[in-house]
Amino acid sequence: MLDEKGFDLWANGYDQSVKLGEISKRYPFVAYREVLNEVYRLIKQTNSKGNILDIGFGTEILTKKIYDDGYLITGVDFSKKMIEIAEKKMPDAKLFQSDFSDGLPQEITGMNFDFIISTYAIHHLDDKQKIMILKQMLNTLTANGRIIFGDVMTETVRDMAKLKKKDYDIWDEDEYYLVAENVQTWFPECTVEFMAKSYCSGVLVITK
Numbered sequence: 320m321l322d323e324k325g326f327d328l329w330a331n332g333y334d335q336s337v338k339l340g341e342i343s344k345r346y347p348f349v350a351y352r353e354v355l356n357e358v359y360r361l362i363k364q365t366n367s368k369g370n371i372l373d374i375g376f377g378t379e380i381l382t383k384k385i386y387d388d389g390y391l392i393t394g395v396d397f398s399k400k401m402i403e404i405a406e407k408k409m410p411d412a413k414l415f416q417s418d419f420s421d422g423l424p425q426e427i428t429g430m431n432f433d434f435i436i437s438t439y440a441i442h443h444l445d446d447k448q449k450i451m452i453l454k455q456m457l458n459t460l461t462a463n464g465r466i467i468f469g470d471v472m473t474e475t476v477r478d479m480a481k482l483k484k485k486d487y488d489i490w491d492e493d494e495y496y497l498v499a500e501n502v503q504t505w506f507p508e509c510t511v512e513f514m515a516k517s518y519c520s521g522v523l524v525i526t527k
């Protein structure tokens with residue numbers, strides 16, 4: 320599992336790694352663009368210029384696009400290098416260097432967001448940590464707000480097991496991917512919608 324120093328080193332080469340991953344048409348980055356575009360489309364379809372929290376924004380391929388559209392951006396990432404790059408591109412964004420395995424930084428827990436998004440980052444948390452941060456996210460979401468995850472993901476536990484079998488040669492055992500049916504079990508009071516974007520990835524929308 321990469322720590323913040325690992326991500327610092329990956330910061331300059333990350334976009335290229337993703338491109339190569341897309342070309343390979345394999346797990347994990349096969350439908351990277353489609354996943355990010357779907358998250359973007361879901362935000363834009365509301366037509367509002369709301370508050371967005373991005374967890375693990377990285378080289379902010381998606382975040383910068385939303386920022387340029389006039390949304391207010393708050394971001395969390397533990398990589399100093401990713402933050403340095405992001406601060407130059409999005410000077411008005413509120414960016415926090417923080418490890419989200421400890422939950423949301425305190426400064427954020429009192430804020431309200433119309434969208435909380437996270438692409439290709441939430442898999443760094445195990446299920447217990449995911450439940451903890453999801454509870455915090457739900458508390459900071461406006462009444463009509465949405466949490467949107469884009470990542471390696473399947474609808475069912477069975478599909479995830481099949482996926483792991485298919486890509487066993489390159490499977491990353493240190494990453495814990497979202498399974499839509501688990502999220503619904505953890506939060507039965509929420510609406511959980513899964514949209515597949517490739518054989519191994521998708522977008523998950525959670526509403527209160």
Ligand SMILES: C[S@@+](CC[C@H](N)C(=O)[O-])C[C@H]1O[C@@H](n2cnc3c(N)ncnc32)[C@H](O)[C@@H]1O
Nearest residue numbers: 326375376377396397398418419420438440443
């Ligand atoms: C694979 S990149 C994804 C970046 C971007 N969201 C995207 O879709 O391309 C994962 C990002 O999450 C950050 N990250 C990973 N684990 C983290 C943690 N425990 N706390 C804070 N940031 C973390 C990394 O620094 C990196 O910027």
